[in-house]
Amino acid sequence: MNTINSLYKQDYCLWLQETYRLLENSQIDQLDLQHLKEEILSLGNEQRRKVDSYLRQLLIHLLLYQYWHTEKECCAKGWQNEIDDFRFELDLLLKSKTLYNYFLEEIDKIYPKARRQAIRKTELPASCFPESCQLSADELLDPEFFPD
Numbered sequence: 001m002n003t004i005n006s007l008y009k010q011d012y013c014l015w016l017q018e019t020y021r022l023l024e025n026s027q028i029d030q031l032d033l034q035h036l037k038e039e040i041l042s043l044g045n046e047q048r049r050k051v052d053s054y055l056r057q058l059l060i061h062l063l064l065y066q067y068w069h070t071e072k073e074c075c076a077k078g079w080q081n082e083i084d085d086f087r088f089e090l091d092l093l094l095k096s097k098t099l100y101n102y103f104l105e106e107i108d109k110i111y112p113k114a115r116r117q118a119i120r121k122t123e124l125p126a127s128c129f130p131e132s133c134q135l136s137a138d139e140l141l142d143p144e145f146f147p148d
Contacts, residue, residue, distance in 0.1 A: 004032045051093055051103050052110060058086035058140060059114035059133070060121075066147040067129055068122045080146060087143055094141070107133055107140070 004022070008015045015032070022030050065072070065079045094100040111133040119126050139145045 004030065005035070008032055008035045047093060047096070047099055048102055051090065051099055052106060054086045054089045054093070055103060055106060055140075056110050056114050056117075058083060058090065059111055060117050061086065062135065062140070062147060063114060063118040063129060064122065067118070067124065071122075083146070084143065087141060090141060104137055107137065 004015065004018055007018060015035070019031060019036060022028075061079050061082045065076060065083065068075075090103070094103055115126075115129050115131075118124075118129060122128075135147065139147075
């Protein structure tokens, strides 16, 4: 096992620095390819998890804002701030065309989870919330849009 392979388990940050140095110097034959491939896959998975998480939180807060009428007067401003934050984070991630396409594919998959959490939080009947997402991707991401 070469030095960089053992470095991965001993000092991850140093492994990253050394891997970068090797890439910069085109020393491809010295790379720890096994761990490098794992790390690249992990980065992509992490980005998709972030999209899922921000999308779920955005949907929950939009549902609360739109349907939890008894709490809207006191909570609307806080919900709007949270919605803005989730949109901002998504906007940063969705500069990647790949992640934007992933976002579009995930809306219908994430919505039922967000709906379920909104039902639990509000204790409103499930029938108060639509079975499927009624908002377009553009509405979800539009910083000026808040559902009535």
